[in-house]
Amino acid sequence: MPEGSKMKRPDVKVVLLGDMNVGKTSLLHRYMERKFKDTVSTVGGAFFLKQWGPYNISIWDTAGREQFHGLGSMYCRGAAAIILTYDVTNWQSLAELEERFLSLTDTANHDCIYALVGNKADLTDLKAHLSPDSESTEPHELSACPTPPASPASLSGVKKQVSPEDAVALYGRILRNKGLEEADSLPAEKMCFETSAKTGYNVDALFEALFDLVLPSILRKQNENQESPTVDLEECRGGHSKRARSTCC
Ligand SMILES: Nc1nc2c(ncn2[C@@H]2O[C@H](COP(=O)(O)OP(=O)(O)OP(=O)(O)O)[C@@H](O)[C@H]2O)c(=O)[nH]1
Numbered sequence: 001m002p003e004g005s006k007m008k009r010p011d012v013k014v015v016l017l018g019d020m021n022v023g024k025t026s027l028l029h030r031y032m033e034r035k036f037k038d039t040v041s042t043v044g045g046a047f048f049l050k051q052w053g054p055y056n057i058s059i060w061d062t063a064g065r066e067q068f069h070g071l072g073s074m075y076c077r078g079a080a081a082i083i084l085t086y087d088v089t090n091w092q093s094l095a096e097l098e099e100r101f102l103s104l105t106d107t108a109n110h111d112c113i114y115a116l117v118g119n120k121a122d123l124t125d126l127k128a129h130l131s132p133d134s135e136s137t138e139p140h141e142l143s144a145c146p147t148p149p150a151s152p153a154s155l156s157g158v159k160k161q162v163s164p165e166d167a168v169a170l171y172g173r174i175l176r177n178k179g180l181e182e183a184d185s186l187p188a189e190k191m192c193f194e195t196s197a198k199t200g201y202n203v204d205a206l207f208e209a210l211f212d213l214v215l216p217s218i219l220r221k222q223n224e225n226q227e228s229p230t231v232d233l234e235e236c237r238g239g240h241s242k243r244a245r246s247t248c249c
């Protein structure tokens with residue numbers, strides 16, 4: 001838990017969802033602590049608080065294990081953004097998002113933003129494998145190498161099972177599931193990411209893009225909170241004229 005988190009009140013909530021082992025906890029560690037470290041499978045859920053300019057953003061890590069499935073919709077309640085995470089080397093982890101996790105997001109805000117994140121890209125893509133953020137990648141690996149290095153897939157022996165096009169197609173189905181028009185929603189190219197918690201590839205870009213996109217949600221919530229002690233009596237009676245201030249109705 002970050003320092004000071006007990007005192008600060010979150011302005012907005014972002015939730016990570018996805019199957020076990022896809023790297024949700026590792027993505028959060030990478031972003032919050034700037035490292036890739038050993039994880040244990042998450043039990044229940046945990047949250048981190050991120051200061052973003054003047055705002056406090058709570059980022060919730062959830063358990064992907066089936067036994068905790070029932071908790072998912074509780075964690076999604078009131079979320080302004082949900083990061084649906086899969087593993088690019090595991091097709092089933094993408095399928096699970098649609099089959100098991102999407103229904104949990106019905107408790108999120110009506111204007112919730114959805115991002116689709118394919119993690120472990122370092123195992124299949126050279127640019128993610130050699131991300132400049134990587135702690136494991138020494139600078140000389142690139143410069144001293146006379147021929148281009150072998151692709152990560154051939155190094156790791158792991159095949160990419162999910163293409164960016166598969167993710168874009170799922171993003172379209174998510175919008176339809178939510179009754180949203182593609183034309184009125186954030187475009188798939190902006191909301192589908194491939195990341196590596198291991199090397200740091202695209203991790204900051206993911207979280208920071210989302211934080212920018214949830215700002216309107218924060219401002220709306222703040223407006224609602226300011227307006228909540230007032231009741232428009234004229235409106236209650238169907239009138240249109242001046243606002244009346246009242247604490248009871
Ligand atoms: N190569 C590689 N391994 C990763 C990456 N992210 C996570 N892992 C590994 O994948 C395993 C699972 O990572 P976690 O972050 O614990 O996965 P999780 O989604 O939080 O899993 P649950 O808590 O069980 O839902 C660990 O062994 C990580 O080291 C990544 O970007 N690249």
Ligand SMILES: [Mg+2]
Nearest residue numbers: 024025041042
């Ligand atoms: Mg976890």
